[in-house]
Amino acid sequence: MIKPAKVITITSGKGGVGKTHTAVNLGLALTQHMHKVLILDADLGLANVNILLGFKPKANISDMLKGKASIQDIIISLPSGIDIIPAASGVADIVNLSSQDRLLILTAVQELCYQYNYMIVDTAAGIGDSVIYFNLAAEENIIIVTPEATSIADAYALIKVLHQTSGINEVSILVNKNPENSDGRKTYAKLAQIADRFLNVRLKYLGAITEDSAVSESLKRQMPYTELFPSSKASLDIQKIAKKINENTQIKPPHGGMQFFFNELIMAKD
Ligand SMILES: Nc1ncnc2c1ncn2[C@@H]1O[C@H](COP(=O)(O)OP(=O)(O)O)[C@@H](O)[C@H]1O
Ligand SMILES: [Mg+2]
Structure with missing residues (x-):
């Protein structure tokens, strides 16, 4: 592969809006376009990816730093075709490591x-330090919002902080x-x-995912809904979103992918 991986963050103002389900199912939908997805x-919240998909992490980042494991030992490859670096491996702490460990x-x-x-x-939800860093370093920032007024207000507050602290001036909005x-x-x-009126940030509409019982059912069965119910409304919606993301192949300078x-x-x- 010649082009570096495109990095997309999935963030929200408040928790419970569907970030984790979306990350996993969007990843799976992108594999259908012949892409490799990590x-x-x-x-580190309760309902993280490994709980949603029912696997146990094998090794963590501190094992790697001690030389007891390689990055390949930390990555979980799922039969459905996506790879995962689990939270329980210490990813959330990356920004707080010593400079030697970071290297x-x-x-x-x-x-x-x-x-x-x-x-x-x-x-994670909200506007903690690491959330800001993750967003700043990525090429595309997806913000998830639900139709509830509180979610819209929280999304606005998040976009405002991202703009003010990091100069982020373009975000993608996904309605879940x-x-x-x-x-x-x-x-x-x-x-x-409200963003147009008070902030100088460009909002792009990425699409919407229907409220669908297939999603909660998939959580109970610890399998992604795109796999369990491929023709459910939510699955069809996420496929459209994946197609849209896939069509937008331009790399935004200076955001040169995963290494960046x-x-x-x-x-x-520092
Ligand atoms: N499109 C949807 N339709 C119905 N329920 C959903 C949908 N998306 C998410 N949920 C439910 O919302 C809850 C939170 O989802 P989750 O992905 O864990 O959110 P987050 O990662 O933002 O905290 C879960 O119980 C999940 O089943
Ligand atoms: Mg989550």
């Missing part, structure tokens, strides 16, 4: 950069838990309206 689980991680991830087409980062037969653009328009991402992250606190 998911970086950067949220070790950089060297380890260098070999990964050209093995994937996409790296999707599932971040969208009621059936309702146009997700209505929620997008509410957010875009880790470099930025590792140098964040």
Whole structure:
């Protein structure tokens, strides 16, 4: 693969809006376009990727730093075709490591950069330091919002902080838990309206995922909904979103993919 992996963060103002489900299923939908996808689980919250998919991490980053494991030992390859660096491996702490340890991680991830087409980062909710760094270092920032007024307000607050602390001036908006037969653009328009008025940030509408019982069922069965219910509304929606992301292949300078991402992250606190 000649082009470095494109790094996409998935963030939200408040938790429980569907970041983890979206990261996993978007990853799977992208593999259907013949892409290799790595998911970086950067949220140590309760319902993280390994719980959602029912696997146990084999090794963690501190094993790697002690020389007891390689980066390949940390990565979990799922039969469905995506690879995952689990949160329980200490990803969320990357920005707080010593400079020597950070360099070790950089060297380890260098070999990964050209093995994937996409790296999707599932971040924690809110505006903690590491969430800001992850967003700043990525090429595309997806913000998930639901039609609830509180979610729209929280998304606005997040976009404002990302803009003010990091100069981020373009974000992609994905509306999740969208009621059936309702146009997700209505929620997008509410957010875009206040962002246009008070912030100098360009909002792009990426699409909407229907509120669908297939999603909660998939959580119970610890399998992604695109795999369990490929023709459910939510699955069809995410396939459209993957297609849209896939069509937008331009690399945004100076955001040169995965290597840039880790470099930025590792140098964040210097
Ligand atoms: N499109 C959807 N339709 C119905 N339920 C959803 C949908 N997306 C997410 N959920 C539910 O919302 C909850 C939070 O999802 P999760 O992906 O863990 O959110 P986050 O990572 O943002 O905290 C879960 O119970 C999940 O089943
Ligand atoms: Mg989550």
